[in-house]
Amino acid sequence: MIDPSVIPDLSDLIAIINSNNADTDIGFINKAYNFAREAHKSQLRLSGEPYIIHPLEVAKTLAGLNLDTTTLAAALLHDVIEDSKITIEAIKKEFNEETANLVDGVTKISSLKKRTKYDEVHNLRKMLLATINDVRVILIKLADKLHNLRTIKYQPYEKQQTISKEVLDIYAPLAHRLGMSQLASEIEDISFNILYPEEYKEIAAKVVQKVPEMEIYINHIKEILHAKFNELNITAQVTGRAKHYYSIFQKMRLQEKPIDDIFDIRAIRIIVNEIKECYGILGIIHSLWSPITSRFKDYIAVPKTNMYQSLHTTVIGPYGHPLEFQIRTKEMHTTAEIGIAAHWLYKENPNIQAKEYKNLMLLKNIRRRLSEKDNPQDFLTELKMDLYADEIFTFTPKGKIIKLAKGATAVDFAYAIHTEVGHHCIGAKVNNHIVPLKTELQSGDIIEIRTGNKEHPSESWLKFVKSSNARYKIRNWIRKSEQETGATISKIQQQKDNKTAEVTIPNSELFKIKDISRQKKQNLTINGTSNVLLKLAQCCQPIPGDEVIGFITRGRGLTVHKKTCQSLKKLEIEEERFINIVWEGSVDTYPVKIEINALDRQNLLKDIADEIASAKTNILKMEADATEDDNVRFKIIVEVKSTSHLNQLIHLLKNIKNVTHVHKLNEKVIIK
Numbered sequence: 001m002i003d004p005s006v007i008p009d010l011s012d013l014i015a016i017i018n019s020n021n022a023d024t025d026i027g028f029i030n031k032a033y034n035f036a037r038e039a040h041k042s043q044l045r046l047s048g049e050p051y052i053i054h055p056l057e058v059a060k061t062l063a064g065l066n067l068d069t070t071t072l073a074a075a076l077l078h079d080v081i082e083d084s085k086i087t088i089e090a091i092k093k094e095f096n097e098e099t100a101n102l103v104d105g106v107t108k109i110s111s112l113k114k115r116t117k118y119d120e121v122h123n124l125r126k127m128l129l130a131t132i133n134d135v136r137v138i139l140i141k142l143a144d145k146l147h148n149l150r151t152i153k154y155q156p157y158e159k160q161q162t163i164s165k166e167v168l169d170i171y172a173p174l175a176h177r178l179g180m181s182q183l184a185s186e187i188e189d190i191s192f193n194i195l196y197p198e199e200y201k202e203i204a205a206k207v208v209q210k211v212p213e214m215e216i217y218i219n220h221i222k223e224i225l226h227a228k229f230n231e232l233n234i235t236a237q238v239t240g241r242a243k244h245y246y247s248i249f250q251k252m253r254l255q256e257k258p259i260d261d262i263f264d265i266r267a268i269r270i271i272v273n274e275i276k277e278c279y280g281i282l283g284i285i286h287s288l289w290s291p292i293t294s295r296f297k298d299y300i301a302v303p304k305t306n307m308y309q310s311l312h313t314t315v316i317g318p319y320g321h322p323l324e325f326q327i328r329t330k331e332m333h334t335t336a337e338i339g340i341a342a343h344w345l346y347k348e349n350p351n352i353q354a355k356e357y358k359n360l361m362l363l364k365n366i367r368r369r370l371s372e373k374d375n376p377q378d379f380l381t382e383l384k385m386d387l388y389a390d391e392i393f394t395f396t397p398k399g400k401i402i403k404l405a406k407g408a409t410a411v412d413f414a415y416a417i418h419t420e421v422g423h424h425c426i427g428a429k430v431n432n433h434i435v436p437l438k439t440e441l442q443s444g445d446i447i448e449i450r451t452g453n454k455e456h457p458s459e460s461w462l463k464f465v466k467s468s469n470a471r472y473k474i475r476n477w478i479r480k481s482e483q484e485t486g487a488t489i490s491k492i493q494q495q496k497d498n499k500t501a502e503v504t505i506p507n508s509e510l511f512k513i514k515d516i517s518r519q520k521k522q523n524l525t526i527n528g529t530s531n532v533l534l535k536l537a538q539c540c541q542p543i544p545g546d547e548v549i550g551f552i553t554r555g556r557g558l559t560v561h562k563k564t565c566q567s568l569k570k571l572e573i574e575e576e577r578f579i580n581i582v583w584e585g586s587v588d589t590y591p592v593k594i595e596i597n598a599l600d601r602q603n604l605l606k607d608i609a610d611e612i613a614s615a616k617t618n619i620l621k622m623e624a625d626a627t628e629d630d631n632v633r634f635k636i637i638v639e640v641k642s643t644s645h646l647n648q649l650i651h652l653l654k655n656i657k658n659v660t661h662v663h664k665l666n667e668k669v670i671i672k
């Protein structure tokens with residue numbers, strides 16, 4: 001039995017509620033607390049403490065974010081279904097339907113997770129958003145994760161690693177999407193420390209070492225600014241902005257920058273009372289130091305989808321240091337820290353906040369949306385869909401989620417289901433209505449594709465399909481049917497085999513690269529003169545034949561990226577740091593990892609191996625695993641000479657009976 005004297009009471013929680021949200025129904029909270037305490041009475045946490053401490057801490061976090069009575073009650077009750085014999089029906093009867101729905105939602109996340117295979121974990125995040133219809137469920141889950149991480153030291157080491165990985169894969173990105181940067185930072189740093197202890201230590205030590213130097217610099221900037229602000233009679237709060245460890249680590253990894261370069265960027269945040277002052281201060285900063293115009297962002301006029309608002313500008317500061325400013329009002333700052341939870345903050349305190357914040361665009365948007373809808377729940381549903389602005393989630397009639405790019409059409413959907421469905425589609429029904437094939441799909445649509453045996457792809461589809469997958473398959477089909485009717489073999493293929501691919505950007509010299517091998521960095525001569533340390537980017541893994549571009553990394557030479565590399569687009573770096581490069585004819589081979597999906601049959605593996613051999617390719621490593629419904633997936637590392645060689649191989653593999661999908665994986669290739 002647990003000693004009742006150590007069972008915590010509600011006083012801490014009530015204190016937080018009172019200082020944040022006076023409208024809360026304390027009686028209801030008290031009832032939920034007593035119910036949960038009874039349900040968990042014989043349970044202990046791994047720390048040896050009474051279990052009730054956990055739901056209580058979760059509720060405290062949410063109370064600190066101003067969440068409403070129902071959410072706090074559901075937070076207290078969030079583990080009772082999983083851990084005791086209590087049913088959702090009982091909660092509904094004892095409390096109300098809304099509370100029961102939240103508890104049910106949180107419980108479902110756990111069961112959804114158990115059903116999800118490890119490989120699909122990255123989809124889980126999106127699935128959560130597509131299936132959970134109340135964002136407060138996710139807020140409770142995030143607060144739950146936060147407390148579990150704060151007490152993670154009581155878990156066995158392996159479990160700590162699993163939890164941390166899941167947090168970095170699912171929950172932290174979710175928190176970022178919801179704009180909850182404070183919570184996201186805390187859960188990221190705890191998980192980062194567990195998964196990458198060495199890197200964590202390195203960064204922590206560097207922060208300690210750099211802090212005094214940074215402080216002197218930032219104080220210098222503050223003095224200049226305050227003098228100017230006093231002159232103009234402006235009140236503003238100026239702070240140096242500490243980046244959290246994990247974001248430093250991510251920057252190092254993504255931009256391939258050494259740690260010193262990350263600290264080179266000094267960041268200052270200015271918080272003011274009114275929007276117009278944001279723009280005033282921007283003007284002052286630009287009169288003091290020269291702005292790097294390409295880095296200016298007005299997130300006040302155009303807020304991010306997670307509601308974030310601020311002005312961002314980077315200038316050349318004293319001693320030539322790039323200096324980054326974020327300028328925002330107080331409530332924009334709150335939104336930047338707690339994100340979506342700000343919705344409850346503003347909604348629940350109309351009297352105190354309204355006057356001061358009434359000009360805020362965010363508030364206007366929320367109010368407009370709330371007033372336009374009969375059901376305030378619609379606001380959350382709408383918001384949920386906004387979170388993935390560049391992607392849509394559609395459904396098959398059987399309820400399977402098909403993720404597509406925004407703007408995708410019924411044809412894209414058909415190809416996402418299966419190549420053959422795409423090739424033979426003749427019509428589509430969206431939400432039970434017959435629509436043209438080029439109809440643009442929306443999140444939540446249920447799509448039924450009709451196929452016909454004699455139908456085949458039309459060149460006109462290329463005008464409206466959105467996904468590269470569909471485009472590629474349509475082109476491929478057309479090319480193949482041309483070959484079959486006696487047309488000549490594509491000239492493009494021959495050109496690729498005989499010539500080097502050229503990167504053409506005006507005003508810049510072309511450098512030639514030859515003889516780079518993935519396994520080793522080496523010095524080589526570029527343009528006859530300079531010695532450059534060359535490295536192939538891990539993110540996009542270019543191989544000879546790919547259109548490439550060189551990126552000068554500080555102190556680390558030249559990194560070769562594909563021109564289409566997504567991480568380059570994210571970097572927003574100065575153009576001077578890019579160098580045009582071309583491949584020279586090379587006889588080397590390069591290890592590439594490809595994935596093959598197929599419906600299992602006899603001799604499938606043998607046929608795959610035969611095709612690989614016929615493409616004069618070696619297999620370096622092969623893994624196979626069975627997925628659901630007799631599907632098999634092979635991951636194979638092969639040696640290829642060039643992109644055209646790889647494409648040729650993929651083409652051969654795709655023509656094997658029962659093979660449904662073949663593509664190159666941009667994963668690190670490790671051969672052992």
Ligand code: MN
Pocket residue numbers: 054078079144
């Ligand atoms: Mn829990």
